[in-house]
Amino acid sequence: MKRVVIKKAELKDVSQIENIYKKTYIDEYRTQYPKTNKKSILNRISNSKKRIQDFKKGTHGENWLLLIAKEENKIVGFGQAHVMSTDKLGGWIDKLYLLKEYRRKSIGKRLTQELIRWLKKKNVKEIQTKILIKNKASLVNFEKQGFEKFVYILRRKLK
Numbered sequence: 001m002k003r004v005v006i007k008k009a010e011l012k013d014v015s016q017i018e019n020i021y022k023k024t025y026i027d028e029y030r031t032q033y034p035k036t037n038k039k040s041i042l043n044r045i046s047n048s049k050k051r052i053q054d055f056k057k058g059t060h061g062e063n064w065l066l067l068i069a070k071e072e073n074k075i076v077g078f079g080q081a082h083v084m085s086t087d088k089l090g091g092w093i094d095k096l097y098l099l100k101e102y103r104r105k106s107i108g109k110r111l112t113q114e115l116i117r118w119l120k121k122k123n124v125k126e127i128q129t130k131i132l133i134k135n136k137a138s139l140v141n142f143e144k145q146g147f148e149k150f151v152y153i154l155r156r157k158l159k
Contacts, residue, residue: 002071002072003071004069004070004071004076004102004105004107004110005069005070005071006067006068006069006070006107006110006111006114007067007068007070008059008065008066008067008068009055009058009059009066009067009068009078010059011056011059011060013059013066013068013075014052014055014056014059016075017055017066017068017075017078018048018051018052018055020075020076020077020078020097020099021045021051021078021095021097022042022045023099024077024097024098024099024100025041025045025097026038026041026042027100028097028132028135028138029041029044029132031132031134031135031136032132032133032134032135054080054082054094055080057082058080058082061082063082063083063122064080064081064082064083065080065081065082065115065118066078066079066080067079067080067111067114067115069098069102069107069110069111071102076098076099076102076107077096077097077098077099077102077107077108077111078095078096078097078111079093079095079096079097079108079111079112079114079115080093080094080095080096080115081093081094081115081118081119081127082094083119083122083124084124084128089124089125089126090124090125090126090127090128091119091122091124091126091127091128092127092128092129093112093115093116093119093127093128093129094129096108096111096112096115096129096138096141098111103137104137108137108138108141109141109144109145112141112142112145113145116145127147129142129147130153
């Protein structure tokens with residue numbers, strides 16, 4: 001593996017980031033629901049308009065940040081954070097995704113650390129994120145960065 005650089009995303013990176021998101025979301029979702037087919041998973045995230053708007057905010061918005069992990073000319077992962085409110089009490093790490101072959105190489109850790117550093121500069125008092133219960137690698141990453149479990153969200157599907 002060549003050197004992976006963490007840097008702020010640019011507008012021209014958004015389409016690659018969206019493709020990585022779709023590809024890696026399938027893997028993440030299948031950790032929780034292994035029998036779900038690809039088409040069904042992609043239907044869950046088919047409305048990409050708002051997500052792409054948020055990605056774009058991360059390239060230039062004052063309260064949004066979108067970072068990429070890049071190996072030479074290839075984006076191999078990304079992380080996104082934002083300040084939750086105008087009073088800057090809270091920050092949110094929205095997304096942290098890496099291509100499968102780049103996981104477990106401390107790239108996620110580096111992205112997380114940079115997002116935390118940026119949120120600290122924004123003077124937020126608390127950072128939150130959401131992780132699927134069975135996404136152990138992500139849970140371990142965030143716990144090593146000082147995050148604690150504090151709420152359970154339960155759901156029930158209705159037929």
